[in-house]
Amino acid sequence: MIGVFDSGIGGLTIVRELLRRLPGFRLIYFGDTARTPYGTKSPETIITYAIEDTKFLLEHGAKIIVIACHSASSVATEALRERFPGVPIFEVVTPSVKKALAVTRKKIIGVIGTRATISSGVYQRKVATLAPEVKVYGNACPLLVPLVEEGWLKKPETRRIVKKCLIPLKMRGIDTLVLGCTHYPVLKPIIQAKAGKRVTLVDPAEEVAQEVVQYLERNPQIRKELAGGEEHEIYVSDLTEAFEKIARLFMGRKVLLRKADCEIAHTIKPGKI
């Protein structure tokens, strides 16, 4: 199975894209709704969570892992590859950077994301390696996630907040904008309107799905192992009506969310605080 994890429900945008491009492949998803969001938390905590999420997927049959969460992709990819050396691990940052480099004409790219993603500086590092002449500017827009989760997709408050969020990037003269959080693609119309029609939006869901497709084409043996079946399993660590509603928003249709039977517990080491 193709394993996908996310801090919550947003990663279903990537599931949707994978299912569209890879019909006939089984998929297992884990959304860590009990500890969502990741984007406000420290790199250490996000790494701990990402390792646990990956373990969950591997123990339940995943053979390759897609990190749908931008915050986890930004700070935990290296740790996951070290921890699970035999497992192909895909993340959302590199394919987004490649796409942005392919489309920018003015060589000025913008990225919006959570605080964890933007503070990590991962986009700057990747671009510096691949195309040092290109400039990258990031801006953290933490309010967009709760606005999307409330379903405020077309409200004037959302428009105003999107506009504010893009001002510092527009002032830099960006011509390409990476939507660096799973939640942002559902705001595409507003973001496009506020960014201006000359700015090309990069949707990481499309790019990472493309990456997985190409990987499977290059590795027919793995492709054969993963193919077969239409049954997808969508697990979450916490289940509420609100999460079900957001899942429908991201998948574009009703989704059966299953509560994963996992204990999420502090294990306090006495005497060490």
Added chain:
Amino acid sequence: MIGVFDSGIGGLTIVRELLRRLPGFRLIYFGDTARTPYGTKSPETIITYAIEDTKFLLEHGAKIIVIACHSASSVATEALRERFPGVPIFEVVTPSVKKALAVTRKKIIGVIGTRATISSGVYQRKVATLAPEVKVYGNACPLLVPLVEEGWLKKPETRRIVKKCLIPLKMRGIDTLVLGCTHYPVLKPIIQAKAGKRVTLVDPAEEVAQEVVQYLERNPQIRKELAGGEEHEIYVSDLTEAFEKIARLFMGRKVLLRKADCEIAHTIKPGKI
């Protein structure tokens, strides 16, 4: 020590109030920033977390427990009292209800809070027991927490969102409004302006602190045990610069946050999903 826990940083408003009224008492705080927020999660998950938070405080010397988090107070108080039968446990809902009943003239009370708090129906149940002739209307305002955490205390977007949030309650004719989330008191000026000057705001931080003071007056032996010392310990399960900034906002001064050495881990039970 007096133990206080919260889903994150917001509970420091209660710490501030306790320190003001009880100088000379030692206090230990645990903010579960690694899993914050609680208000979007299910009652089962909140109960699990609240039990772990309480254990942490008891293992580190707390003799009485104050649940600062409204979501945990709303859904987990009973479970905590069952689980820790010898421990005096204070919560924020009952004292807020008592205060609201004391000040309402028209016998119509409003409550704003997280989705978990409002869905629990706990305010309705408490009022039905104490004063069945009084009407209570609740409205979940999930966007106010991220707005406060971003420090958007005076922005026009915040004013507009507060206004929207209060409309259904104003239409009911409330004359008293319970600020049912630790984050809301920092928005008092906007909330008062949008609710109208005839609406009395109830700040649960003041009410629960008063409750603890009265309890200690009634129990001089416990008062004696808890008194002594000015050293307070403020622990969090995750530490970032943003959390430190919010802590300063809630305490009104710089606070030393210590990272609690606790593992926050999924323990996945294989074969049971």
